[in-house]
Amino acid sequence: MWFVGCGNMGGAILQAWLDNGLDAAKVTIIKPHASQLPGGLQSQPDYPEGATPDLVMLAMKPYQLDDVAAKLAPLVGDNSHIVSVLAGTEIDILRAAFPKAGKIVRLMPNMAVTVAKSPMILISEADDVNLKDQMNHLFSPLGQPEWLENEGQMHIATALSGSGPAFLFRFIDALAVSAAELGMDKDQAARLALAMVDGAATLASRSAVSPGELANQVASPNGVTRKGLDVLDADGRVNALLHDVLKAAMERNREMAEEAKA
Ligand SMILES: NC(=O)C1=CN([C@@H]2O[C@H](COP(=O)(O)OP(=O)(O)OC[C@H]3O[C@@H](n4cnc5c(N)ncnc54)[C@H](O)[C@@H]3O)[C@@H](O)[C@H]2O)C=CC1
Numbered sequence: 001m002w003f004v005g006c007g008n009m010g011g012a013i014l015q016a017w018l019d020n021g022l023d024a025a026k027v028t029i030i031k032p033h034a035s036q037l038p039g040g041l042q043s044q045p046d047y048p049e050g051a052t053p054d055l056v057m058l059a060m061k062p063y064q065l066d067d068v069a070a071k072l073a074p075l076v077g078d079n080s081h082i083v084s085v086l087a088g089t090e091i092d093i094l095r096a097a098f099p100k101a102g103k104i105v106r107l108m109p110n111m112a113v114t115v116a117k118s119p120m121i122l123i124s125e126a127d128d129v130n131l132k133d134q135m136n137h138l139f140s141p142l143g144q145p146e147w148l149e150n151e152g153q154m155h156i157a158t159a160l161s162g163s164g165p166a167f168l169f170r171f172i173d174a175l176a177v178s179a180a181e182l183g184m185d186k187d188q189a190a191r192l193a194l195a196m197v198d199g200a201a202t203l204a205s206r207s208a209v210s211p212g213e214l215a216n217q218v219a220s221p222n223g224v225t226r227k228g229l230d231v232l233d234a235d236g237r238v239n240a241l242l243h244d245v246l247k248a249a250m251e252r253n254r255e256m257a258e259e260a261k262a
Protein backbone atom coordinates (compact mmCIF):
# COMPACT_ATOMS: atom_id res chain seq x y z
CA MET A 1 0.00 0.00 0.00
CA TRP A 2 1.08 3.56 -0.64
CA PHE A 3 0.51 6.55 1.63
CA VAL A 4 0.62 9.84 -0.20
CA GLY A 5 1.27 12.30 2.60
CA CYS A 6 1.66 11.07 6.14
CA GLY A 7 1.18 13.88 8.65
CA ASN A 8 -1.23 14.12 11.57
CA MET A 9 -4.07 12.11 10.04
CA GLY A 10 -2.17 9.76 7.72
CA GLY A 11 0.39 9.11 10.44
CA ALA A 12 -2.34 8.30 12.96
CA ILE A 13 -3.99 5.84 10.55
CA LEU A 14 -0.67 4.22 9.72
CA GLN A 15 0.32 3.94 13.39
CA ALA A 16 -3.05 2.37 14.21
CA TRP A 17 -2.65 -0.20 11.43
CA LEU A 18 0.92 -0.99 12.50
CA ASP A 19 -0.29 -1.44 16.11
CA ASN A 20 -2.86 -3.80 14.68
CA GLY A 21 -0.28 -5.99 12.96
CA LEU A 22 0.22 -4.40 9.54
CA ASP A 23 3.63 -5.37 8.16
CA ALA A 24 5.62 -2.14 7.75
CA ALA A 25 7.42 -3.69 4.76
CA LYS A 26 4.15 -3.48 2.84
CA VAL A 27 3.94 0.30 3.19
CA THR A 28 5.52 2.92 0.95
CA ILE A 29 5.19 6.55 2.00
CA ILE A 30 5.52 9.26 -0.58
CA LYS A 31 5.92 12.83 0.59
CA PRO A 32 8.27 15.65 -0.32
CA HIS A 33 10.28 15.96 2.90
CA ALA A 34 11.73 13.31 5.21
CA SER A 35 10.43 13.32 8.80
CA GLN A 36 9.93 10.99 11.76
CA LEU A 37 7.32 8.41 10.68
CA PRO A 38 5.43 5.61 12.44
CA GLY A 39 7.12 2.23 12.62
CA GLY A 40 10.51 3.81 11.88
CA LEU A 41 9.48 3.99 8.22
CA GLN A 42 11.28 6.30 5.82
CA SER A 43 9.36 8.31 3.28
CA GLN A 44 10.53 8.90 -0.25
CA PRO A 45 9.95 11.96 -2.44
CA ASP A 46 9.33 9.97 -5.63
CA TYR A 47 6.84 7.28 -6.55
CA PRO A 48 8.23 3.75 -6.88
CA GLU A 49 8.88 2.68 -10.45
CA GLY A 50 7.33 -0.47 -11.85
CA ALA A 51 5.23 -1.39 -8.80
CA THR A 52 1.52 -0.75 -8.50
CA PRO A 53 -0.18 -0.70 -5.10
CA ASP A 54 -3.46 -2.44 -4.18
CA LEU A 55 -4.37 0.60 -2.16
CA VAL A 56 -3.39 4.25 -2.21
CA MET A 57 -4.22 6.31 0.87
CA LEU A 58 -4.40 9.97 -0.10
CA ALA A 59 -3.51 11.87 3.08
CA MET A 60 -2.01 15.14 1.91
CA LYS A 61 -3.85 18.47 1.97
CA PRO A 62 -6.81 18.92 -0.38
CA TYR A 63 -5.16 21.74 -2.35
CA GLN A 64 -2.26 19.41 -3.22
CA LEU A 65 -4.45 17.09 -5.30
CA ASP A 66 -3.46 18.47 -8.70
CA ASP A 67 0.27 18.23 -7.92
CA VAL A 68 -0.14 14.69 -6.62
CA ALA A 69 -2.34 13.55 -9.51
CA ALA A 70 0.14 14.81 -12.12
CA LYS A 71 2.63 12.16 -10.97
CA LEU A 72 0.40 9.51 -9.41
CA ALA A 73 -2.41 9.18 -11.98
CA PRO A 74 -0.27 7.51 -14.68
CA LEU A 75 0.86 4.89 -12.11
CA VAL A 76 -2.52 3.64 -10.94
CA GLY A 77 -4.68 1.22 -12.93
CA ASP A 78 -7.87 -0.60 -12.09
CA ASN A 79 -6.16 -2.85 -9.52
CA SER A 80 -5.32 0.15 -7.37
CA HIS A 81 -8.15 1.42 -5.18
CA ILE A 82 -7.88 4.95 -3.89
CA VAL A 83 -9.03 5.97 -0.42
CA SER A 84 -9.02 9.71 0.16
CA VAL A 85 -9.28 11.46 3.53
CA LEU A 86 -9.15 14.88 1.86
CA ALA A 87 -11.82 17.13 3.34
CA GLY A 88 -14.23 18.61 0.81
CA THR A 89 -12.77 16.74 -2.16
CA GLU A 90 -15.63 14.98 -3.87
CA ILE A 91 -15.64 11.67 -5.68
CA ASP A 92 -16.12 13.28 -9.11
CA ILE A 93 -13.03 15.39 -8.57
CA LEU A 94 -11.02 12.38 -7.42
CA ARG A 95 -12.24 10.31 -10.38
CA ALA A 96 -11.28 13.09 -12.78
CA ALA A 97 -7.84 13.21 -11.16
CA PHE A 98 -7.37 9.41 -11.36
CA PRO A 99 -9.36 8.28 -14.40
CA LYS A 100 -7.75 4.85 -14.64
CA ALA A 101 -7.73 3.94 -10.95
CA GLY A 102 -9.80 1.15 -9.40
CA LYS A 103 -12.56 2.11 -6.98
CA ILE A 104 -12.56 5.52 -5.35
CA VAL A 105 -13.56 5.75 -1.71
CA ARG A 106 -13.83 8.80 0.53
CA LEU A 107 -13.09 8.31 4.20
CA MET A 108 -13.61 10.86 6.95
CA PRO A 109 -11.76 9.63 10.01
CA ASN A 110 -10.74 11.57 13.08
CA MET A 111 -7.67 11.56 15.28
CA ALA A 112 -9.23 8.96 17.58
CA VAL A 113 -8.07 6.26 15.15
CA THR A 114 -5.10 6.20 17.53
CA VAL A 115 -7.35 4.66 20.19
CA ALA A 116 -9.48 2.68 17.71
CA LYS A 117 -12.46 4.94 18.44
CA SER A 118 -12.84 7.11 15.39
CA PRO A 119 -16.11 6.91 13.51
CA MET A 120 -14.90 5.80 10.06
CA ILE A 121 -17.30 7.63 7.74
CA LEU A 122 -17.25 6.20 4.25
CA ILE A 123 -18.75 6.66 0.83
CA SER A 124 -17.73 5.09 -2.45
CA GLU A 125 -18.58 5.92 -6.02
CA ALA A 126 -20.46 2.67 -6.62
CA ASP A 127 -22.68 0.61 -4.35
CA ASP A 128 -20.37 -2.39 -4.40
CA VAL A 129 -20.87 -5.00 -1.68
CA ASN A 130 -17.40 -6.54 -2.09
CA LEU A 131 -15.75 -3.16 -1.88
CA LYS A 132 -17.75 -2.32 1.25
CA ASP A 133 -16.69 -5.59 2.87
CA GLN A 134 -13.09 -4.92 1.97
CA MET A 135 -13.22 -1.38 3.39
CA ASN A 136 -15.02 -2.50 6.55
CA HIS A 137 -12.34 -5.13 7.09
CA LEU A 138 -9.57 -2.59 6.53
CA PHE A 139 -10.95 0.20 8.67
CA SER A 140 -12.94 -1.42 11.46
CA PRO A 141 -9.81 -1.93 13.60
CA LEU A 142 -9.60 1.89 13.74
CA GLY A 143 -13.21 2.55 14.69
CA GLN A 144 -16.78 1.92 13.67
CA PRO A 145 -17.38 2.11 9.87
CA GLU A 146 -20.37 4.29 9.05
CA TRP A 147 -21.47 4.44 5.40
CA LEU A 148 -23.23 7.52 4.08
CA GLU A 149 -26.10 7.23 1.64
CA ASN A 150 -25.22 10.29 -0.36
CA GLU A 151 -22.13 12.37 -0.67
CA GLY A 152 -23.89 15.60 0.29
CA GLN A 153 -23.98 14.25 3.86
CA MET A 154 -20.18 14.35 3.97
CA HIS A 155 -20.24 18.12 4.68
CA ILE A 156 -21.99 17.81 8.01
CA ALA A 157 -20.34 14.46 8.81
CA THR A 158 -16.94 16.12 8.42
CA ALA A 159 -17.93 18.99 10.72
CA LEU A 160 -19.36 16.67 13.36
CA SER A 161 -16.93 13.80 13.33
CA GLY A 162 -13.78 14.88 11.48
CA SER A 163 -13.51 18.27 13.18
CA GLY A 164 -15.48 17.30 16.30
CA PRO A 165 -12.49 16.27 18.42
CA ALA A 166 -11.11 19.82 18.14
CA PHE A 167 -14.40 21.24 19.39
CA LEU A 168 -14.43 18.86 22.32
CA PHE A 169 -10.78 19.60 23.13
CA ARG A 170 -11.69 23.31 23.32
CA PHE A 171 -14.60 22.47 25.61
CA ILE A 172 -12.28 20.51 27.93
CA ASP A 173 -9.83 23.41 28.02
CA ALA A 174 -12.62 25.88 28.70
CA LEU A 175 -13.85 23.78 31.62
CA ALA A 176 -10.34 23.62 33.05
CA VAL A 177 -9.67 27.34 32.60
CA SER A 178 -13.02 28.21 34.17
CA ALA A 179 -12.46 25.92 37.16
CA ALA A 180 -9.03 27.49 37.68
CA GLU A 181 -10.54 31.00 37.49
CA LEU A 182 -13.04 29.92 40.12
CA GLY A 183 -10.31 28.87 42.54
CA MET A 184 -8.96 25.44 41.63
CA ASP A 185 -5.28 24.73 41.14
CA LYS A 186 -4.62 25.01 37.36
CA ASP A 187 -3.05 21.57 36.88
CA GLN A 188 -5.62 19.88 39.04
CA ALA A 189 -8.40 21.60 37.07
CA ALA A 190 -6.90 20.38 33.79
CA ARG A 191 -6.61 16.84 35.13
CA LEU A 192 -10.14 16.77 36.50
CA ALA A 193 -11.74 18.28 33.39
CA LEU A 194 -10.13 15.60 31.24
CA ALA A 195 -10.92 12.72 33.60
CA MET A 196 -14.52 13.89 33.94
CA VAL A 197 -15.04 14.05 30.15
CA ASP A 198 -13.40 10.65 29.70
CA GLY A 199 -15.64 9.05 32.33
CA ALA A 200 -18.80 10.80 31.15
CA ALA A 201 -18.19 9.88 27.47
CA THR A 202 -17.55 6.25 28.37
CA LEU A 203 -20.66 6.18 30.55
CA ALA A 204 -22.81 7.76 27.82
CA SER A 205 -21.51 5.33 25.20
CA ARG A 206 -22.31 2.34 27.41
CA SER A 207 -25.61 3.57 28.79
CA ALA A 208 -28.99 2.31 27.66
CA VAL A 209 -30.46 5.81 28.08
CA SER A 210 -29.80 8.94 26.02
CA PRO A 211 -27.31 11.65 27.02
CA GLY A 212 -30.28 13.94 27.65
CA GLU A 213 -31.74 11.47 30.12
CA LEU A 214 -28.34 10.97 31.75
CA ALA A 215 -28.13 14.74 32.26
CA ASN A 216 -31.46 14.60 34.08
CA GLN A 217 -30.18 11.75 36.24
CA VAL A 218 -27.22 13.90 37.33
CA ALA A 219 -29.38 16.93 38.07
CA SER A 220 -31.22 16.69 41.37
CA PRO A 221 -34.31 18.91 41.53
CA ASN A 222 -33.25 22.32 42.82
CA GLY A 223 -29.71 21.01 43.19
CA VAL A 224 -26.28 22.06 42.01
CA THR A 225 -26.31 20.65 38.47
CA ARG A 226 -29.68 22.15 37.56
CA LYS A 227 -28.29 25.64 38.16
CA GLY A 228 -25.49 24.93 35.70
CA LEU A 229 -27.79 23.32 33.12
CA ASP A 230 -30.08 26.36 33.35
CA VAL A 231 -27.16 28.53 32.20
CA LEU A 232 -26.36 26.19 29.30
CA ASP A 233 -30.00 25.99 28.27
CA ALA A 234 -31.03 29.65 28.72
CA ASP A 235 -32.52 30.81 25.38
CA GLY A 236 -31.27 27.56 23.82
CA ARG A 237 -27.73 28.90 24.31
CA VAL A 238 -25.70 25.71 24.05
CA ASN A 239 -27.73 24.37 21.13
CA ALA A 240 -27.40 27.68 19.30
CA LEU A 241 -23.66 27.81 19.93
CA LEU A 242 -23.04 24.28 18.64
CA HIS A 243 -25.36 24.85 15.71
CA ASP A 244 -23.24 27.85 14.72
CA VAL A 245 -19.99 25.91 15.25
CA LEU A 246 -21.08 22.99 13.06
CA LYS A 247 -22.60 25.29 10.45
CA ALA A 248 -19.38 27.28 10.10
CA ALA A 249 -17.30 24.11 9.74
CA MET A 250 -19.80 22.54 7.33
CA GLU A 251 -19.92 25.66 5.18
CA ARG A 252 -16.12 25.71 4.96
CA ASN A 253 -16.24 22.09 3.81
CA ARG A 254 -18.76 23.05 1.09
CA GLU A 255 -16.59 25.98 0.12
CA MET A 256 -13.56 23.69 -0.18
CA ALA A 257 -15.59 21.41 -2.45
CA GLU A 258 -16.35 24.44 -4.67
CA GLU A 259 -12.70 25.50 -4.64
CA ALA A 260 -11.68 22.00 -5.75
CA LYS A 261 -14.05 22.28 -8.74
CA ALA A 262 -12.83 25.73 -9.79
N1 LIG B 1 -6.06 16.31 11.00
C1 LIG B 1 -7.25 15.74 11.11
O1 LIG B 1 -7.77 15.54 12.23
C2 LIG B 1 -8.00 15.30 9.89
C3 LIG B 1 -7.49 15.53 8.62
N2 LIG B 1 -8.18 15.10 7.52
C4 LIG B 1 -7.60 15.29 6.19
O2 LIG B 1 -6.34 14.69 6.20
C5 LIG B 1 -5.49 15.34 5.26
C6 LIG B 1 -4.15 15.61 5.89
O3 LIG B 1 -4.35 16.46 6.99
P1 LIG B 1 -3.28 16.50 8.17
O4 LIG B 1 -2.72 15.14 8.37
O5 LIG B 1 -3.92 17.20 9.28
O6 LIG B 1 -2.15 17.44 7.51
P2 LIG B 1 -0.58 17.39 7.73
O7 LIG B 1 -0.07 18.72 7.27
O8 LIG B 1 -0.24 16.95 9.11
O9 LIG B 1 -0.07 16.27 6.69
C7 LIG B 1 0.01 16.49 5.32
C8 LIG B 1 1.02 15.50 4.75
O10 LIG B 1 1.10 15.66 3.34
C9 LIG B 1 2.48 15.71 2.95
N3 LIG B 1 2.59 16.39 1.67
C10 LIG B 1 2.72 17.71 1.41
N4 LIG B 1 2.81 17.92 0.08
C11 LIG B 1 2.72 16.71 -0.52
C12 LIG B 1 2.75 16.26 -1.86
N5 LIG B 1 2.86 17.11 -2.88
N6 LIG B 1 2.68 14.93 -2.07
C13 LIG B 1 2.56 14.05 -1.06
N7 LIG B 1 2.50 14.43 0.23
C14 LIG B 1 2.58 15.73 0.49
C15 LIG B 1 3.16 16.40 4.11
O11 LIG B 1 4.55 16.13 4.10
C16 LIG B 1 2.44 15.71 5.27
O12 LIG B 1 3.00 14.43 5.51
C17 LIG B 1 -6.21 16.59 4.79
O13 LIG B 1 -6.66 16.38 3.47
C18 LIG B 1 -7.38 16.73 5.76
O14 LIG B 1 -8.52 17.26 5.14
C19 LIG B 1 -9.34 14.40 7.62
C20 LIG B 1 -9.87 14.13 8.84
C21 LIG B 1 -9.28 14.60 10.08
Ligand SMILES: O=C(O)[C@@H]1CCC=N1
Binding pocket: 087, 158, 162, 163
Ligand atom coordinates in the same frame (compact mmCIF):
# COMPACT_ATOMS: atom_id res chain seq x y z
O1 LIG C 1 -9.75 20.92 9.46
C1 LIG C 1 -9.76 20.24 8.43
O2 LIG C 1 -9.87 20.77 7.31
C2 LIG C 1 -9.69 18.73 8.52
C3 LIG C 1 -10.98 18.11 8.12
C4 LIG C 1 -11.56 17.53 9.38
C5 LIG C 1 -10.53 17.71 10.37
N1 LIG C 1 -9.50 18.34 9.89
